[in-house]
Amino acid sequence: MRKILLTALxxxxxxxxxxxxxxxxxxxxxDIAGLRIATLTGSCYDMExxxxxDITLVRFxxxxxxxxxxxxxxxxxxxxxxxxFNADVRKxxxxxxxxxxxxxxxxxxxxxxxxxxLRAECDAMLxxxxxxxxxxxxxxxxxxxxxxxxxxxxxxxxxxTGEPLRIxxxxxxxxxxxxxxxxxxxxxxxxxxxLGQRLNxxxxxxxxxxxxxxFSLFGGMSDILTGCLFITPEREETTxxxxxxxxxxxxxxVKDPDAVSAKAGIWTGIKESFRRSLIxxxxxxxITGGLWETLKITLLSILLGSILGCGICACARSRKRGLKKFxxxxxxxxTGIPMLVLLLIMFYVVLVNTGLGATAIAIxxxxxxxxxxxxxxxxxxxxxxPHAQTEASLALGFTKAQAxxxxxxxxxxRYGLPFYKRQCIELxxxxxxxxYLAIQDLTRAGxxxxxxxxxxxxxxxxxxxxxxxxxxxxxxALNLAAGKNRSL
Amino acid sequence: xxxxxxxxxxxxxxxxxxxxxxxxxNCEIGKGEIISIxxxxxxxxxxxxxxxxxxDRPTSGEIIxxxxxILRKGYPAHLLRxxxxxxxxxxxxxxxxxxxxxxxxxxxxxxxMSKADxxxxxxxxxxxxxxxxxxxxYPDSLSGGQKQRVAIARCLAMRPEVILFDEPTSALDPSxxxxxxxxxxxxxxxxxxMLIVTHEMKFARDVSTRIFFMNEGVIWEDGSPExxxxxxxxxxxxxxxxxxxxxxxxxxxxxxxxxYGMYSQMKAFCVKYDVAAKADAVVQIAEKMCRDVLxxxxxxxxxxxxxxxxxxTTLDFMLEGYSSSPLAxxxxxxxxxxxxxxxSREIVEELTTRGFRIKIIV
Numbered sequence: 001m002r003k004i005l006l007t008a009l010x011x012x013x014x015x016x017x018x019x020x021x022x023x024x025x026x027x028x029x030x031d032i033a034g035l036r037i038a039t040l041t042g043s044c045y046d047m048e049x050x051x052x053x054d055i056t057l058v059r060f061x062x063x064x065x066x067x068x069x070x071x072x073x074x075x076x077x078x079x080x081x082x083x084x085f086n087a088d089v090r091k092x093x094x095x096x097x098x099x100x101x102x103x104x105x106x107x108x109x110x111x112x113x114x115x116x117x118l119r120a121e122c123d124a125m126l127x128x129x130x131x132x133x134x135x136x137x138x139x140x141x142x143x144x145x146x147x148x149x150x151x152x153x154x155x156x157x158x159x160x161t162g163e164p165l166r167i168x169x170x171x172x173x174x175x176x177x178x179x180x181x182x183x184x185x186x187x188x189x190x191x192x193x194x195l196g197q198r199l200n201x202x203x204x205x206x207x208x209x210x211x212x213x214x215f216s217l218f219g220g221m222s223d224i225l226t227g228c229l230f231i232t233p234e235r236e237e238t239t240x241x242x243x244x245x246x247x248x249x250x251x252x253x254v255k256d257p258d259a260v261s262a263k264a265g266i267w268t269g270i271k272e273s274f275r276r277s278l279i280x281x282x283x284x285x286x287i288t289g290g291l292w293e294t295l296k297i298t299l300l301s302i303l304l305g306s307i308l309g310c311g312i313c314a315c316a317r318s319r320k321r322g323l324k325k326f327x328x329x330x331x332x333x334x335t336g337i338p339m340l341v342l343l344l345i346m347f348y349v350v351l352v353n354t355g356l357g358a359t360a361i362a363i364x365x366x367x368x369x370x371x372x373x374x375x376x377x378x379x380x381x382x383x384x385x386p387h388a389q390t391e392a393s394l395a396l397g398f399t400k401a402q403a404x405x406x407x408x409x410x411x412x413x414r415y416g417l418p419f420y421k422r423q424c425i426e427l428x429x430x431x432x433x434x435x436y437l438a439i440q441d442l443t444r445a446g447x448x449x450x451x452x453x454x455x456x457x458x459x460x461x462x463x464x465x466x467x468x469x470x471x472x473x474x475x476x477a478l479n480l481a482a483g484k485n486r487s488l
Numbered sequence: 489x490x491x492x493x494x495x496x497x498x499x500x501x502x503x504x505x506x507x508x509x510x511x512x513x514n515c516e517i518g519k520g521e522i523i524s525i526x527x528x529x530x531x532x533x534x535x536x537x538x539x540x541x542x543x544d545r546p547t548s549g550e551i552i553x554x555x556x557x558i559l560r561k562g563y564p565a566h567l568l569r570x571x572x573x574x575x576x577x578x579x580x581x582x583x584x585x586x587x588x589x590x591x592x593x594x595x596x597x598x599x600x601m602s603k604a605d606x607x608x609x610x611x612x613x614x615x616x617x618x619x620x621x622x623x624x625x626y627p628d629s630l631s632g633g634q635k636q637r638v639a640i641a642r643c644l645a646m647r648p649e650v651i652l653f654d655e656p657t658s659a660l661d662p663s664x665x666x667x668x669x670x671x672x673x674x675x676x677x678x679x680x681x682m683l684i685v686t687h688e689m690k691f692a693r694d695v696s697t698r699i700f701f702m703n704e705g706v707i708w709e710d711g712s713p714e715x716x717x718x719x720x721x722x723x724x725x726x727x728x729x730x731x732x733x734x735x736x737x738x739x740x741x742x743x744x745x746x747x748y749g750m751y752s753q754m755k756a757f758c759v760k761y762d763v764a765a766k767a768d769a770v771v772q773i774a775e776k777m778c779r780d781v782l783x784x785x786x787x788x789x790x791x792x793x794x795x796x797x798x799x800x801t802t803l804d805f806m807l808e809g810y811s812s813s814p815l816a817x818x819x820x821x822x823x824x825x826x827x828x829x830x831x832s833r834e835i836v837e838e839l840t841t842r843g844f845r846i847k848i849i850v
Contacts, residue, residue, distance in 0.1 A: 406597065
């Protein structure tokens with residue numbers, strides 16, 4: 001959620017920055033001096049341009065944001081693989097290629113150093129394809145400047161019967177590797193499908209964020225790294241690379257002053273944006289699928305976390321010093337760790353070999369977090385009920401348990417409900433980071449659509465509205481549940 | 489019905505210190521008795537009451553109710569409490585329930601009464617405490633006196649055999665104590681067995697069949713109201729029931745004594761015990777006596793006392809070792825002595841074992 005807001009804010013700030021087209025024509029790398037240049041965080045271009053003091057480098061996390069920042073004039077130019085922002089994209093956003101970079105970058109597939117056989121197979125395949133020219137023709141088909149018409153895509157052959165071949169991709173962008181529905185397409189994907197067929201292994205793709213990309217390979221979550229992975233000497237120290245399958249060329253993109261503005265009116269623009277974001281390729285399915293993941297993680301974590309929270313609360317209120325201390329330390333530790341770190345530790349360290357899926361691990365991590373949050377709410381709520389209420393009930397002849405459930409608990413619920421509701425909504429928003437575990441939740445659904453449409457704002461707004469509605473519904477549901485409680 | 493033997497209770501504080509609140513309490517309580525427990529604060533009255541229904545577990549001793557020692561291990565305290573109601577100083581109504589629900593809750597959950605029967609009984613009880621119109625409001629909207637009457641009704645709903653009242657009027661505005669005391673009086677007339685910890689002396693005297701005067705963790709004196717209030721056997725009892733407060737000054741000699749300080753303390757004393765009107769007379773008498781009438785008679789002990797029970801304020805002048813009245817030597821035309829006589833209700837001269845005392849009732 002925070003990520004969404006930040007991106008939305010960045011987009012807003014970008015749009016506020018105004019429409020400053022550089023007066024000077026940009027023809028070479030010398031011309032970009034003094035300008036603001038956007039690129040992808042951690043990419044080769046990022047590393048190379050970091051050395052230049054005479055430009056302002058603006059780093060974004062997605063290709064969508066790079067090119068949109070140029071389109072709206074927030075930066076003067078951006079640098080990225082020329083094949084990604086093809087003619088279609090450029091026309092849609094009103095940008096053009098200013099010039100092509102001088103260098104070429106070999107891209108390959110990454111392997112663990114000890115997986116010698118797998119890499120040899122991959123190399124052998126690439127060699128054969130080079131020899132018979134099929135690699136060249138494949139590249140030509142996928143990387144043409146006209147782009148690939150999604151309606152012409154044919155489902156890949158992926159019917160291997162052996163162990164699944166698990167692929168981590170670091171980019172979700174046409175034409176390298178991208179999703180249509182549940183299926184991955186693109187140049188790299190096609191190569192991987194072929195490798196899978198060659199080895200009689202079915203291929204599975206997962207998209208990982210920069211934070212967990214490398215770790216997915218070394219942590220054993222996947223077998224091959226893909227995603228426009230450029231082969232550099234630095235990377236070769238830790239990772240074994242296949243032969244290069246293609247040499248990517250960078251291009252500098254600037255706003256095209258001659259572009260025919262597609263502004264056929266705001267309403268038509270929004271309608272078109274909706275159509276592209278939701279209707280085309282049935283992209284609304286990403287939203288519903290993401291919604292389901294988000295709901296599953298949120299609700300199960302609330303449930304499990306609340307049960308654990310009762311335990312923490314019982315410890316905190318216990319007369320035994322050890323238990324009290326345990327509850328205190330638990331709260332201090334859990335609330336002291338950033339949620340993302342807790343999530344990654346669970347995924348890569350604690351639960352790494354348990355065979356639990358990413359969603360289950362996310363539920364465990366959020367339950368641990370919610371146990372601390374709800375446990376504190378529970379014990380504060382119970383402490384808000386004076387001990388005299390218990391005494392009055394005991395004096396009437398209730399047992400301790402009866403006094404707790406009929407007299408103390410309903411009052412505690414009334415006191416604690418707003419705080420509990422608040423924590424549930426915080427949890428819902430916190431789950432927006434599960435994309436780091438390659439879970440396609442609501443936030444990630446918005447990102448996937450953005451990467452396909454290059455539409456900067458609308459998918460974010462849709463996702464935001466859904467989060468708002470969810471938060472409201474959770475509040476409503478809790479009110480209803482507690483409403484029943486009030487009349488006992 | 490209830491017999492208590494050698495009951496003691498010690499509280500252990502977290503800092504390691506401990507406080508023995510009950511030392512050795514012994515008593516027998518019969519059916520239908522109405523016992524008021526009086527005594528200075530901090531002498532274990534409430535603790536004794538709370539020990540009887542096991543809200544505070546005694547440290548040692550025995551409480552035998554209908555032949556069974558309730559302090560034995562595993563004794564079902566909740567069953568005892570169903571028959572032994574308790575009314576608290578701070579009412580402790582359940583704020584999340586209406587008045588009616590407060591009263592019906594326990595009979596429905598614990599006696600298995602139907603909701604309809606319990607509500608009918610609750611309304612009947614509300615009528616007897618004069619609050620039938622408040623059945624459906626929440627306790628928050630009631631005055632303190634009304635809350636306490638509801639608390640009594642809630643307690644009665646369990647049809648207890650004994651009711652323990654723990655300072656039922658102490659948290660109330662003085663204007664509201666009357667309504668609560670009337671309800672308790674009404675119960676007394678119906679023959680309910682009751683133990684009442686109270687500071688309302690007049691009420692205790694009127695309503696009780698027996699009085700326990702508790703002091704220093706024991707039942708210091710136990711007797712009929714007449715015995716305790718009119719003929720207390722022990723001086724602590726007497727001081728307490730007559731509500732005597734005193735202020736004592738020892739004057740060794742006139743030179744070094746702070747008379748002005750004494751006067752101002754006397755004034756403050758009068759204000760404190762609600763006899764501010766007498767403050768001027770007290771100070772004038774003290775001044776005339778010390779500086780004039782008794783001049784030169786040292787050492788002199790001056791004692792100012794006030795008995796709340798009859799509102800009597802007294803100044804005593806004790807001359808140690810004297811065997812005859814110093815007043816005898818005062819010239820008959822003394823203006824000071826005449827003034828003292830004019831300001832006082834009565835002057836008593838008496839010879840005591842310590843010396844000669846002049847007692848002036850203001």
